[in-house]
Amino acid sequence: MKAFSIPALLSLVFIFLAIAGCKKDNGTNPVDLSKYYRLKSFEVGVVPEQRTVQVLFQATDYSHNGVSTLTEDDFIVSENDGRIDTEADIRLGQGSIPYVLKNVLLLDISRSVEGLVPQIKAAAKALIQNKLDNQEIAIYTFAADITGVQSFTTDKAALLAAIDQLPESGLVNSTNLYGAIIEVADLWQDAFEIDGIVDGSLVIFTDGRHNASQVLTLNSAKNALGTRKVYVAALDSPDLDETALKSLAVKEERYFKANDVAGLEQMFLSIQQEIQGLANSIYFLYYQSPITDPAPYNNKLKIEVKENLNNGSDRQIVEMFNSAGFGN
CATH class of the missing domain: 2.60.40 (Immunoglobulin-like)
Known part of the structure; x- marks a missing residue:
């Protein structure tokens, strides 16, 4: 040896x-x-x-x-x-080149987040406060039903006011996640052309899983999205369906999770940073x-x-x- x-x-x-x-x-x-x-x-x-x-x-x-x-x-x-x-x-x-960023904030306000809505509002506002000038944001919420709170706008004040309007009590015990995704998926069409760019993405916040209907499936939501970018902002909870949410995000770097409500704001800021980084x-x-x-x-x-x-x-x-x- x-x-x-x-x-x-x-x-x-x-x-x-x-x-x-x-x-x-x-x-x-x-x-x-x-x-x-x-x-x-x-x-x-x-x-x-x-x-x-x-x-x-x-x-x-x-x-x-x-x-x-x-x-x-x-x-x-x-x-x-x-x-x-x-x-x-x-x-x-x-x-x-003319460049427009279009981002949809899709926020879960089902009963499981009752008591946490002020922190969710603060996190969404942090993202809005850091948006780019050419970044249009639309705001939708979901529980059993899907509600359009604010259509696409670059007006920061209008977006912040829309977040303030979100209800904090009397929330419904149903999470129509897949229905909400299908509802908003066609709000924009991406275009990457020399004559002009439209670069969109969906930002989903949830702490749970789809439970509103067996008719709507994960594949239904993914088919509606097609190749559109999805960022997931997940709040850890016993009901969180990480497998489905990671599948919606497609890429690992577009799935974010906060272990508790204290991490929500930083999570939303990290997503905005990712959006800006890709845009630039x-x-x-x-x-x-x-x-x-x-x-x-x-x-x-x-x-x-x-x-x-x-x-x-x-x-x-x-x-x-x-x-x-x-x-x-």
Whole structure:
């Protein structure tokens, strides 16, 4: 049996940990999460007379949180496998596209939260106080019935007044969670286009489970939502159906739980922070293509982030665009 000295053993352990730490997308985190980026393309467009290529896309990190700090110098842009040089004047212009955030607050005011409504109001108000200028919020409540309290508005005072109107007593012992979701699911349609962005999400607060009707199911609610984003703000209780609520949130990072009423405000603020982070992670990149041949050729566009540790399929954007009319 070969003997090892203590320093040698420590070196082997260090090497093993370093190798293990370098693995990604196999259940372990990469070494430096700040260097891990995921890219998602929404739309590619062209302005032929100016030979301009435009791309609308989103950048998120390892945990799917929005990344808003990238600049022109952080990107590598290629056409037909040839890197675009500085003469192309690559620009980022997030603020040049009309952008509306639409968020629905869907609040459980069934009997189980009686006595807690003042704290629920305070938490919802904290989210509203921190909303963005272009963020429209609608407020709905549910118990046995679904009530529209405030339609979409950017008016912070109107939203705060609507929260103040929520009843605090005489609440009903029934939770029509799935019916409420189905009711509000089509209040907005997401659109991620160069001409304009509508980015919506549903924020659900509850401390229980759906119990109002056997006809309405979890699948009914999920089908109504489609691909719309859902954030769940759950208050721990014996009746909390975490399995169903996590299924509605789809992604782990969109499920939040407060262990007691004291954690409600911070939970709502964390959700607002997530909403803002994703909103600020959408980029509009454009540049002047070197192509001057007006023939209608299809061209490959590739966008990467420098020093990206992501080796998955979402490490880069690969799209096609047609250069018909370029150079005329």
